[in-house]
Amino acid sequence: MTKAKILRTQIAExxxxxxxxxxxxxxxxxAEEAGFDGLWASGFELSALYGLPDMSLISMTQHLDMLRxxxxxxxxxxxxxIDTGYGNAINVIHTIVEYERAGASAVVIEDKTFPxxxxxxxxxxxxxxxxxxxxxxxxxxxxxxxxxxxLVIARTEALIAGLGEPEALARAQAYVEAGADLILIHSxxxxxxxxxxxxxxWSGSVPLVxxxxxxxxxxxxxxxxxxxxxxxxxxxxxxxAATTAMQETFRRIIADGGVQNVHKDIVAVEEVFRLQxxxxxxxxEQRYLR
Ligand code: SPV
Ligand code: MG
Numbered sequence: 609m610t611k612a613k614i615l616r617t618q619i620a621e622x623x624x625x626x627x628x629x630x631x632x633x634x635x636x637x638x639a640e641e642a643g644f645d646g647l648w649a650s651g652f653e654l655s656a657l658y659g660l661p662d663m664s665l666i667s668m669t670q671h672l673d674m675l676r677x678x679x680x681x682x683x684x685x686x687x688x689x690i691d692t693g694y695g696n697a698i699n700v701i702h703t704i705v706e707y708e709r710a711g712a713s714a715v716v717i718e719d720k721t722f723p724x725x726x727x728x729x730x731x732x733x734x735x736x737x738x739x740x741x742x743x744x745x746x747x748x749x750x751x752x753x754x755x756x757x758x759l760v761i762a763r764t765e766a767l768i769a770g771l772g773e774p775e776a777l778a779r780a781q782a783y784v785e786a787g788a789d790l791i792l793i794h795s796x797x798x799x800x801x802x803x804x805x806x807x808x809x810w811s812g813s814v815p816l817v818x819x820x821x822x823x824x825x826x827x828x829x830x831x832x833x834x835x836x837x838x839x840x841x842x843x844x845x846x847x848x849a850a851t852t853a854m855q856e857t858f859r860r861i862i863a864d865g866g867v868q869n870v871h872k873d874i875v876a877v878e879e880v881f882r883l884q885x886x887x888x889x890x891x892x893e894q895r896y897l898r
Pocket of ligand 1: 821
């Protein structure tokens with residue numbers, strides 16, 4: 609069974625999947641050990657890892673290289689954030705082939721213009737494509753996949769762009785008609801009312817995906833009660849957690865004049881050895897190095 613098939617089956621059977629953002633193989637290993645159902649190859653996280661804003665500055669090649677590395681070290685299905693698909697419908701065809709080959713089980717493609725501006729930035733320039741043009745991109749994505757279980761998730765930024773709920777619902781419906789397997793509805797409101805309202809009004813034939821970055825108080829039980837949300841993507845929690853840990857540790861080392869205090873509060877190097885797979889490498893050394 610392919611990972612895409614597993615993901616599809618889990619969506620059908622389990623109701624709500626928890627997908628953790630991942631910007632590196634190490635973060636993917638940690639997410640898998642913690643018990644997440646899948647990984648989000650986040651554009652925001654990878655941009656931040658490079659110290660860049662999430663504004664179409666990271667190339668497809670950079671994102672694919674990281675996705676391949678993640679796929680090599682995790683057994684979880686990967687939902688790839690392909691932003692706007694790197695161009696028009698023709699670019700999307702190439703993008704889908706490359707992401708499927710690199711090990712993704714699903715893509716999320718959003719209806720913004722290229723280059724995009726990250727969704728949660730205050731006052732960000734949020735321009736959306738014409739509905740027909742984005743439908744063409746979704747149709748191209750669906751036609752380009754090799755594995756029919758590979759999921760094409762269409763993301764509307766209508767709420768982010770301030771176009772209102774009727775526009776968001778109409779766009780979501782149009783994208784389902786173009787063949788989208790799921791709809792990602794994003795909101796930058798600091799409480800979940802906009803998302804809950806959208807979910808209640810959604811009568812489309814496919815389930816929804818949400819990214820509760822701006823409205824963190826939405827508990828999974830409340831999401832399940834809505835009944836039509838299949839995935840919660842924790843879209844920037846990996847890089848924020850890593851940033852908190854590094855900021856705190858680095859500042860303490862400078863303040864303390866050394867590592868004599870912090871070393872007790874961070875994992876021992878043996879834990880990193882474990883995550884790196886040193887044990888099996890040691891066994892291979894004994895076996896093969898003569
Ligand atoms: C990402 O993680 O790259 C996302 C989610 O697309 S957000 O940054 O909230 O738009
Ligand atoms: Mg993104």
